[in-house]
Amino acid sequence: xxxxxxxxxxxPSIRRAMMPRDxxxxxxxxxxxxxxxxxxxxxxxxxxxxxxxxxxxxxxxxEFKEPVQVGDVVSFHTETVRVGKTxxxxxxxxWAKKRMGAGRWxxxxxxxxxxxxxxxxxRPTLVTNNPEAF
Ligand SMILES: CC(C)(COP(=O)(O)OP(=O)(O)OC[C@H]1O[C@@H](n2cnc3c(N)ncnc32)[C@H](O)[C@@H]1OP(=O)(O)O)[C@@H](O)C(=O)NCCC(=O)NCCS
Numbered sequence: 001x002x003x004x005x006x007x008x009x010x011x012p013s014i015r016r017a018m019m020p021r022d023x024x025x026x027x028x029x030x031x032x033x034x035x036x037x038x039x040x041x042x043x044x045x046x047x048x049x050x051x052x053x054x055x056x057x058x059x060x061x062x063e064f065k066e067p068v069q070v071g072d073v074v075s076f077h078t079e080t081v082r083v084g085k086t087x088x089x090x091x092x093x094x095w096a097k098k099r100m101g102a103g104r105w106x107x108x109x110x111x112x113x114x115x116x117x118x119x120x121x122x123r124p125t126l127v128t129n130n131p132e133a134f
Contacts, residue, residue, distance in 0.1 A: 005105055007095035012075035013041035020070055029068035034094060034109050035059065041076035042090040042113035049080065049088050051130050054115040055122070057087065062111035071099030074108070081112065086124035088115045 014037055022033045039056055046054040068074060075095045082089040094109035119125040 005107070007075055007105055007107070008077045008079075008093060010077070012095075013044045013078045014076040015073065017073050018068055018070055023070060027070070029070070029072075029074075031064055031109075034064070034068065034074070035062070035111075037074070037076050038062075038092045038094065038109070038111060038113060041078050041092055042115055045078035045080060045090045046088040046115035046117075047130060049083055049130060050115075050117040050127050052117040052119060052125055052128070054088065054117050056113060057116045058114040060112045060114070062109070064109050066096070066106050066108045068096050068108050069099065072096040073099075083127055086117050086127060088117070088127060089113070090115065 016037070018029045022029045024030050042056070043054055073096070077093045077095065079091045080088060081091050090113050092111055092113060093107065096106050096108045098104045098106060117125050117127045
């Protein structure tokens with residue numbers, strides 16, 4: 001028997017059920033809805049490293065691998081790839097627990113988000129470890 005396919009171990013940064021308001025004309029979840037949650041999840045991960053607020057500067061290597069449907073519970077798993085001078089690169093792996101199919105897990109989207117720590121004038125500022133996060 002083949003091994004079950006499972007998302008990364010540990011808690012996701014975000015987990016939420018998809019609703020009818022999230023869908024496109026074909027009845028699947030909009031890519032933009034997934035991207036918005038990836039953005040939030042990357043921000044949560046980046047704030048583990050930065051006392052200052054972070055903003056998104058780039059999305060890279062985004063791949064929508066499988067469609068997401070209403071009722072799927074979607075998890076946004078994050079991993080810090082690199083901490084630079086002012087930037088933090090976060091890999092986001094998105095998994096859906098399918099409403100249909102006895103709770104089967106499917107890897108639906110992945111991508112890399114670069115966040116930049118900014119000061120009160122929206123200027124890049126040094127990433128300083130966030131002591132509350134560790
Ligand atoms: C994010 C922002 C403050 C960066 O300002 P900037 O003057 O371009 O910053 P810099 O050129 O000094 O680069 C800052 C860091 O971001 C990185 N960076 C800049 N552009 C990048 C890109 N396109 N891809 C990946 N990393 C990038 C740089 O490598 C640098 O990292 P490091 O300090 O760790 O080496 C500015 O671009 C901005 O305000 N963008 C809009 C942010 C926003 O509104 N986001 C929400 C989108 S809806």
